[in-house]
Amino acid sequence: MYDVIIIGGGVTGCATAAELAKYELGICVIEKESDVCEGTSKANSAIVHAGFDAEPGTLKAKLNVRGNAMIRELYKKLDFAFKQNGAMVLCFDEMQLPDLEKLLEKGKKNGVEGLEIITVEESRKREPKLSGEVKYALFAPTSGIVCPFEMTLAFAENALENGAEFKLSTKVTEINKSSDGYKVITDKGEFEARAVINCAGVYADEISEMVAEKRFTITPRKGEYMLMDKDAGGIVSHTIFQLPTKMGKGILVTPTVHGNLLVGPTAENIDDKENTSTTASGIAEVRAKGALSVEGLPFNKVITSFTGLRAVGNKHDFIIEEAAPNFFNAAGIESPGLTSAPAIAEMLRELLSNNIDLKLKDNYKDTRDGLVHFAELSRDEQNALIKENPAYGNIVCRCETITEGEILDAINRPLGATTLDGVKRRTRAGMGRCQAGFCSPKTILLLSEKLGCGIGDIKKNGRQEVSEDA
Known part of the structure; x- marks a missing residue:
């Protein structure tokens, strides 16, 4: 049994996992796609908003300004652009x-x-x-x-390194109350937790209604x-x-x-x-x-x-609440949601602490090393890296100067890439002017070799196909 299950592997869910992983808690993130950052978090304006637009006194106003200040420090520790x-x-x-x-x-x-x-x-x-x-x-x-992919992945990898678990390609179908908390039923089995945090983006209203009466619409x-x-x-x-x-x-x-x-x-x-x-x-x-x-x-x-x-809620503000005992919603997280994500995570931690004693870990690691970006290194640094690992001398993506070494790192890392889009978001291979026309075949080969599957099994992304009666 986990202490906390977080539903949704976008920036809010991953930031919440990273925040809670500071404490002696068993944490599990459940995401229906094959990777984090597959939904709203991957396709936005990538702006860290200053905070002048939100109505004073709203959660959007408070958490935007706090999140802005946090990101200006977190990017140094968690190594994202x-x-x-x-x-x-x-x-x-x-x-x-x-x-x-x-x-x-x-x-x-x-x-x-x-x-x-x-x-x-x-x-x-x-x-x-x-x-x-x-x-x-x-x-x-x-x-x-900011780079929203890098920021979401940084939170996820930091959470993972501090003990959180991730269940990807796992769709929540039902949530039932149990004697000790909640039983979360998915297409990959059942998971139990003392508390559940709903960070499901455009599906947050549907997840909430599995536990509580209808409270909002998205x-x-x-x-x-x-x-x-x-x-x-x-x-x-x-x-x-x-x-x-x-x-x-x-x-x-x-x-x-x-x-x-x-x-x-x-x-x-x-x-x-x-x-x-x-x-x-x-x-x-x-x-x-x-x-x-x-x-x-x-x-x-x-x-x-x-x-x-x-994910636009009908409350005209972020919906961050305890909707049922130990069941928390983080819903309607539209703009400035990307900016506010680490501050939303803090607020959810505070709500959780009202019900569950939180003890800081002695061995918590507050830093994370991101991927090496070969093109950003000096010539001397590039030569030293190639000498250490010749794979960094093989350019796979010519538009963005992405090397085989970077792609292998993206695949081999904890929570590594399993799809073309997963590699693209971690390394930028395929994001240049030819839009993956040159690098896709080699990237598919590398994925196939490292994942031990046929090249026909490699997908562009991991969207789960759901039958009509599922």
Whole structure:
């Protein structure tokens, strides 16, 4: 029997596992996909928000600002990519200035540091490519960008190293109360725990209703993006927002931590919790609205488009609660959920501590070594690494300069990759301009050899096929 079962291996679930793994607890993360970071956490804007947008007094406001501060320290300890590049919210009309001033006041009430409204002249000094329609901008220096795959994986690997277990490709079908806690029934067997934490993203409402009465609903909000080649990455250095609406923070233009340029997302509420298709109309909207913020966006350098789903709750705030004795929900974790994840984990730990005594481990390890990124090393470091392990001398992904050594490390690590997407998220092999056209065959071969299976058994991702009567 575990002390805690966490349902969902996204950034919230993995951050919670890492937080609870500091204590003498038996922890199990159950994820229906074959890897962590397969759902909402893998397809978002990758922004570490400053915290000026959320309504003062809400959980979103409190946990955003706390999470922002935590990430600025955690990335050093857990070895994931992060850059504090600052953000600008653009105002295109003098009549919009009061709305920008309201954002400023919200941010100040929320405790965001360094916020200021700057003139068009100052805005264009900082970002020369801004649209000529810009009148003012709200500048937020504490905003940043992150790699969501790396951050989620860092939490997961840190949790694993500190004793947490992960049950992947395991779908929860039922949860029953037991004399000591809960029996979690899955398609891979039954697991028992004293407490359950629901971090199931767009399915959090369905998981909650396995235990408690209907408390909330989750609506998937579809957001489409365009990703440009690294040749376009220097168009802007800050994250460029437009004034937000009730549907979200609007179309943004931002560099990524790996040097690309990202534009999006759209915002469309849908019914299908698995619909991650892109559409001609969605991409057209991204192009049109992105061009309002930044002049001369090089759409001829787009290397891929993709869609993410945000888990939008009907409570207009994060839903973090004890819904039944020792059953906790972390639901409706839409933006700024990525930023807030480590702070949400702290809050869940506090709720759990009301019912279960928590004792810190004597041997807890608060650091984690990430994968070696060969392309980021100096020439001397590269030569030394190749001398130690010749596999680092074989380039597999030419677009991103990813070596065989990096791919083998991604497969061999605890919680290692088992699919093409798993390798891609850990190493970036396949994320370049040819979008895996060159490196896929070699990556499949390496996966096949290391996993001991046929090349036909290697999948792009591990999405579980569920029959109609399942």
